[in-house]
Amino acid sequence: MAENRRSLTNFFLCSCVFTLTLWNNIKPSVENDYIANYSRSLIEDHSDYETKSPPLSHTKRLQFISADNRIYHSTWNVVHNTSDSLELSNISENEINDLIQLLSKLNRTSSLQNLTLTNIAVAWGNFIKVLQIVWHTSIEYFNIYNIKLLSNIEKEYFDYHGTSLKALTAKNASVETFYFNQAYLYSIFSEMNIAALTISDSKLLHMLCPSKQSPFNFLNFSNNDMTDQVFQDCDTLVFLETLILQRNQLKNLYKVSLMTSKKKSLKDLDISRNLLYYDEHEPCHWVSTLTKLNLSSNKLTDSVFKCLPKNVKILDLQNNQIRTVPKHIIDLKALKNLNIAFNKLTELPGCGYFKGLEFLNIESNSVFSPSSDFFHSCQNITRLRGGNNPFECFCELRDFINFEEKSGGRLAGWPESYVCEYPDNLKGTQLKDFKLSELSCNITALLALVLVVTVVLVVLISVLCIYFDVMWYLKMMWQWTQTKRRVRNTHPEDPQNILQFHAFISYSEYDSVWVKNQLIPNLEKEDGSVQICLHERNFIPGKSIVENIINFIEKSHKSIFVLSPNFVQSDWCHYELYFAHHKLFSESSDSLILILLDPIPQYLIPARYHKLKSLMAKRTYLEWPKEKSKHGLFWANLRAAININLPVSAKVNGVQTD
Incomplete structure (x- = not known):
């Protein structure tokens, strides 16, 4: 009786813990995405519970957090048949064999499609074993976060055939040994026959070009230490459409353009947050398929407009050192979205070279008064984000204000982000409250009015002069003045000067x-x-x-x-x-x-x-x-x-x- 009561108590406690975890981890935005957070550290002094299994029949996502470096085989029996997603955390080298045994139970018919390993410390050889087992299971998405490779990295055989895997993600990976042949590490990943590969936040110095035509469609190597030499002369990434190299050590934009020249399917390139510059004496060679390019947060200047892919549609140049858009640049007829915020521009660029431009972001620059050329040449603009600039509230700004009034909401952030900076008496005034008459700003109309008024005044004065004989009076005034002057110069006692x-x-x-x-x-x-x-x-x-x-x-x-x-x-x-x-x-x-x-x-x-x-x-x-x-x-x-x-x-x- 005592043992039965204890078993019931353990089952009740476990059910409570499991139910609370499910309740706290429900995600309404994902259908039936429940998380069963099964934590051994919450059950104390109930050793006989390891023979029990939690009620997993309706669970879509499971998360196991090992607090005592133990993996319980009794809880694994239902995983491959009841869950779509599984997350295992806090796995050390001591229990890696248990993990390998458990993963070995999976096969191509299992329902498990997403596997995530978090906080794992493992030897290189054991990591390859885990990866090889996953390679031949039903898992399609394999995520590894915070992994430490403990032993020396040596060349390992890997069988890439017959996999269901579509995407592999490794974030915050580190190697504890300092001296090893990096080719052994890079080759394991470069030869993978999967669609998507992400290795980020891992201080990678390089990545090898696949030895044969690769099915990679998506590559993400953000926040590493890669240089301009990566993927140079690489002609095997023929299916690659998206390449992300942000937050690396890329410097020469010309070399980056050469890197893309043989990637015949590349559409999206993110090389933001690097150290990129461009020497305008070196012509760029971008692949013609590139339509989306992110060059934000680099050291690019005005010369970058001479090194851009001709067919780009979405271009991000924010947070650089651009002062103006040169008069002679590459004709970007396909460009529809241009982000040039957080630079040093003093005026809005005209659309002479961007005939198809629909969206422009020029926030937080030094635009005092947008040029009239912008409004005449950028007829296709449907959305303009131009707030947080030091606007000079003079006549030149009226076209910009009229643009919003006529367009009906094409200025994003209007009116809060559009404030006068100059002159001082209007500082802080929103542009919507800044008003000037048409006459005071239209130089042609003002000159015409002045001319008309002048002509009218001249005619009126002439008529009055003729009517009142003003010229005669002026002549007489001159005679009177001259005579009075001579009288003043005459000695006061002169007999001719008295009555x-x-x-x-x-x-x-x-x-x-x-x-x-x-x-x-x-x-x-x-x-x-x-x-x-x-x-x-x-x-x-x-x-x-x-x-x-x-x-x-x-x-x-x-x-x-x-x-x-x-x-x-x-x-x-x-x-x-x-x-x-x-x-x-x-x-x-x-x-x-x-x-x-x-x-x-x-x-x-x-x-x-x-x-x-x-x-x-x-x-x-x-x-x-x-x-x-x-x-x-x-x-x-x-x-x-x-x-x-x-x-x-x-x-x-x-x-x-x-």
Whole structure:
């Protein structure tokens, strides 16, 4: 009874451990992919359990972890009939014979197709025995992780015939001995007649070319120490389609291209994370079938575009030292996917040599403003990844922003990854929020607008100048300035620089009869108390009329203008009014007296007489009365307006007055 209870207890404990392991290792993404993790270290003090077997009838994947360096034969009886996948871990050299015996029970009719050995330490000879046994079983995929080869490597016979194996994977393999013939190691793998071989993370220095035509379709030798000499002049890998040599010691891209030249089926080559460079003086010789090439994380520069396979469709050049795409490169008409992220490009490449390009990745470069050539030449782009660049938010960037607005989602990472870096006032602004008007960015439109505005302004100014006689005013201003300058240069005590007249009379010749018969006799008395300046008697011969006008207006206390329709038709009257008006403003004096001899309709006053219109609107003027009874009051008001005591030394026409 006690033994039966103990057996039941052991069976119950084992069932619990097995059930928990199954529950924790269910993978929903793979149909019926259960893992029965059978761990001896969890069962203590139950030695009679080794005669029992776990319930494996519905298990698709088994994992045995040996914690006490023992393999239990009683648990193996159901493996070859109940499981598709098996993983054995922690196998030492001491139990390798048990492993060999167990594997020997497998045959071509077993259901086991996937075998994985993890953390295994074995002698070279025993490893070959295990490999040979697996070679002639139902196993199709054999994976070996963390393997140590303990003894010296010697030449071993290996029978490659009649295998079900499709793929062999060895990761993190190491050889404990230092001196051995490497050909013995390489030849075992190079002669395998299987489709796929992976030996990675194992510090392999080389791999032999198969001695005869090989069925290898897939080779992966990543993270080793292979050099440019691997597979040179190798013409037996005629079925090889995928070759992965990333993270090795490859340096010369030219030699790598030679390596591919005889591999007539090669389509996919991964030589990323090496030390590759290219000397553009050496022409490359890629196999014509190569359509996918990964050159990322090397030391390649702009010259790499002169050494690329012509028929490549997917090209990865990210994380190199490329600054620009040269103007003259190999015409890559078949290229559809180009990854050139994490380089030093300052602008987007045009598609002049990539007519079929559909996807472009140019993230994390130094692109300030994408060139307009890109958008005109890359019409087939359906996806562009261009974020994390230091964009300059100026006019040149509008085409790039319009590309996203018109394409409707062709920019990957929009808008979060597209941010202004310059100018400082826009730093951190997303490109979607950066707006500039069409006019401010379209140079042609801006120049056209400026030209139109300039022409309109010139025409308008010309019309105004003609209408208001601006040129005449400019000429008069020049005369006024010159005269004032001469006056300033004259000695202040010069008799010619002081007031000599009570009034300067400006009138039209058609009104001279009234001036000479009425105005002069009534203002000038016989006692000489009032001095009037008249053109014909006071202007100095030899000087210009304009200079005489300016001088005598300056030397007169008042300027009297006899206004009539005849006055506004006289240019000389216009000159005199202009200069008198300047004196009015320059000296802040009340020196103008307007006499309206005859009414002047507004329509008769020319446009250039705008000062006269302004004066008549703002200043009081004396109207000449037609009634004789009012003449006396008129003359009295006029004499009162010009009454002033002139300096004793004043001269009139060169005659001293007292």
